[in-house]
Amino acid sequence: MEHLIDIMKPEDWEQVRSIYLEGIATGNSTFEADLPIGTNGTAPTCGSTD
Numbered sequence: 001m002e003h004l005i006d007i008m009k010p011e012d013w014e015q016v017r018s019i020y021l022e023g024i025a026t027g028n029s030t031f032e033a034d035l036p037i038g039t040n041g042t043a044p045t046c047g048s049t050d
Contacts, residue, residue, distance in 0.1 A: 017035060020035055021035060
């Protein structure tokens with residue numbers, strides 16, 4: 001199995017959101033109780049792309 005780690009782009013948010021919500025629902029992946037939300041309900045900023 002090959003894994004690729006890449007910079008999260010705005011168009012990735014829906015899939016990332018789905019995975020994050022699944023982790024919250026199971027309680028096995030995060031201590032968070034809510035989905036992180038960025039400006040205007042979009043994906044949060046996850047760091048610099050420099």
